[in-house]
Amino acid sequence: MADTVTNAALPLVTLILGGARSGKSRYGEGLIEQRLGTLYRAATYIATADARDAEMSARIARHRARRGPAWHTVEEPTELAEALGLYTDPEKPVLVDCLTLWLSNMLLDDRDIERESTTLLDALRDAKGPALLIANEVGYGVVPDNALARRFRDAAGLLNQAVAEVADSVVLVTAGLPVVLKGERS
Amino acid sequence: MADTVTNAALPLVTLILGGARSGKSRYGEGLIEQRLGTLYRAATYIATADARDAEMSARIARHRARRGPAWHTVEEPTELAEALGLYTDPEKPVLVDCLTLWLSNMLLDDRDIERESTTLLDALRDAKGPALLIANEVGYGVVPDNALARRFRDAAGLLNQAVAEVADSVVLVTAGLPVVLKGERS
Amino acid sequence: MADTVTNAALPLVTLILGGARSGKSRYGEGLIEQRLGTLYRAATYIATADARDAEMSARIARHRARRGPAWHTVEEPTELAEALGLYTDPEKPVLVDCLTLWLSNMLLDDRDIERESTTLLDALRDAKGPALLIANEVGYGVVPDNALARRFRDAAGLLNQAVAEVADSVVLVTAGLPVVLKGERS
Numbered sequence: 001m002a003d004t005v006t007n008a009a010l011p012l013v014t015l016i017l018g019g020a021r022s023g024k025s026r027y028g029e030g031l032i033e034q035r036l037g038t039l040y041r042a043a044t045y046i047a048t049a050d051a052r053d054a055e056m057s058a059r060i061a062r063h064r065a066r067r068g069p070a071w072h073t074v075e076e077p078t079e080l081a082e083a084l085g086l087y088t089d090p091e092k093p094v095l096v097d098c099l100t101l102w103l104s105n106m107l108l109d110d111r112d113i114e115r116e117s118t119t120l121l122d123a124l125r126d127a128k129g130p131a132l133l134i135a136n137e138v139g140y141g142v143v144p145d146n147a148l149a150r151r152f153r154d155a156a157g158l159l160n161q162a163v164a165e166v167a168d169s170v171v172l173v174t175a176g177l178p179v180v181l182k183g184e185r186s
Numbered sequence: 187m188a189d190t191v192t193n194a195a196l197p198l199v200t201l202i203l204g205g206a207r208s209g210k211s212r213y214g215e216g217l218i219e220q221r222l223g224t225l226y227r228a229a230t231y232i233a234t235a236d237a238r239d240a241e242m243s244a245r246i247a248r249h250r251a252r253r254g255p256a257w258h259t260v261e262e263p264t265e266l267a268e269a270l271g272l273y274t275d276p277e278k279p280v281l282v283d284c285l286t287l288w289l290s291n292m293l294l295d296d297r298d299i300e301r302e303s304t305t306l307l308d309a310l311r312d313a314k315g316p317a318l319l320i321a322n323e324v325g326y327g328v329v330p331d332n333a334l335a336r337r338f339r340d341a342a343g344l345l346n347q348a349v350a351e352v353a354d355s356v357v358l359v360t361a362g363l364p365v366v367l368k369g370e371r372s
Numbered sequence: 373m374a375d376t377v378t379n380a381a382l383p384l385v386t387l388i389l390g391g392a393r394s395g396k397s398r399y400g401e402g403l404i405e406q407r408l409g410t411l412y413r414a415a416t417y418i419a420t421a422d423a424r425d426a427e428m429s430a431r432i433a434r435h436r437a438r439r440g441p442a443w444h445t446v447e448e449p450t451e452l453a454e455a456l457g458l459y460t461d462p463e464k465p466v467l468v469d470c471l472t473l474w475l476s477n478m479l480l481d482d483r484d485i486e487r488e489s490t491t492l493l494d495a496l497r498d499a500k501g502p503a504l505l506i507a508n509e510v511g512y513g514v515v516p517d518n519a520l521a522r523r524f525r526d527a528a529g530l531l532n533q534a535v536a537e538v539a540d541s542v543v544l545v546t547a548g549l550p551v552v553l554k555g556e557r558s
Binding site: 138141 | 339361
Binding site for chain 2: 550
């Protein structure tokens with residue numbers, strides 16, 4: 001990341017897709033870190049993970065340790081649209097990590113996915129400053145055995161498509177390396 | 187899709203790859219829709235899904251509702267080579283949705299996959315007009331537990347490779363957005 | 373592959389990523405084959421598969437049959453860093469097939485993955501000639517049910533990221549077709 005210092009402002013909405021452990025979160029953090037101290041004074045990290053899960057709280061702690069003091073962390077497993085309304089700011093980019101966990105929380109919470117997605121997309125269109133959303137690509141395996149996993153996989157794919165349509169920039173990350181799917185390389 | 191209006195004819199064989207719910211079918215439909223009324227008068231949709239499956243028939247109904255009246259739908263779960271022979275036409279592109287379901291039907295039907303694939307590849311080489319084939323990328327997860335799923339995954343990957351070799355254009359779709367792997371962007 | 377004959381030497385470290393049956397091994401072999409007899413006199417194939425597995429030994433046999441007599445095959449399921457030290461040679465490229473099986477062997481062997489990865493990365497930095505490493509992309513499905521599969525998936529993703537950072541060239545192969553993620557197209 002160090003070799004891609006840039007002075008360009010981040011677009012309003014960036015979607016960063018990737019598989020598990022593809023380096024997508026780190027890539028998103030890098031896009032913001034490169035601009036901290038110059039274009040932006042600070043950043044907000046919105047963690048959608050439910051910290052009650054032991055594996056998850058370990059990951060959150062690792063992520064927190066990796067980020068510097070300019071980052072402010074907010075934990076918001078479900079009310080993501082509201083959090084985007086509160087925290088987007090032209091001087092302070094927001095990183096949402098990740099959209100797919102939020103979706104998973106919504107499914108477990110038995111929410112109306114279509115309505116919640118519409119609310120989220122509206123919040124993205126109304127963002128007051130740069131929002132970067134990390135999301136998992138989960139549809140590249142064989143069809144899962146159980147119906148819930150299939151429903152989750154379908155919902156995640158549809159959500160990624162809908163956010164990609166709203167986004168100014170979409171990037172697919174593999175082994176830490178980006179392929180720009182939409183917009184300019186930032 | 188609306189921003190990519192084009193006057194270029196479709197190549198003879200196009201392979202459109204993507205994960206589940208990646209927007210690959212919609213992308214393929216878009217390539218044809220953009221040219222309906224100008225380059226082509228109508229289009230044929232070959233559905234390989236077996237409509238006896240309830241989830242599947244719901245998907246077929248959704249797909250059918252999305253497409254306009256210029257589309258003619260054919261259901262052909264197994265005899266795909268024959269259908270390509272019957273329906274390819276220089277004035278009427280054919281969309282096959284999807285190759286991976288066809289393969290799955292062939293495996294369930296205990297067919298000789300190698301021979302059937304050869305027949306299919308010959309039919310593609312002999313196509314009398316544009317054929318677009320949608321296919322799933324299924325090999326990006328951990329190795330499946332059961333041998334049948336592994337066999338299916340292997341066969342699907344091999345079939346995608348073989349069709350990609352015959353194809354004039356190959357596109358990978360992620361969240362509705364294309365990456366051109368072979369040929370010109372159409 | 374035949375249409376991309378080239379006279380450029382292979383970079384020191386190339387990582388070739390792809391899903392199962394994506395044509396990644398064949399792509400890597402092609403990069404070497406194109407240069408055999410001109411830039412390189414021979415090549416070494418390091419198979420990390422454990423041939424005790426029946427499916428695996430069938431695949432090794434198929435791979436061996438596909439390669440010509442200029443290839444020397446070494447089976448090394450675990451001591452990969454050592455093998456790279458022994459076999460890398462400016463006149464004889466090495467193809468490692470594959471990194472992900474090596475990782476799987478290390479996990480089954482209960483090795484210290486972090487330490488072994490560091491040793492491997494050092495061996496790649498110290499390579500005496502071109503090394504091409506094939507690796508599986510395994511993180512694009514839904515989260516696996518069991519903890520071991522999750523641990524493997526995480527470790528594979530992290531290893532791919534680490535090797536990609538050391539590599540001069542990184543390529544993602546889908547249906548036999550490359551997308552260059554890092555470095556020049558070779």
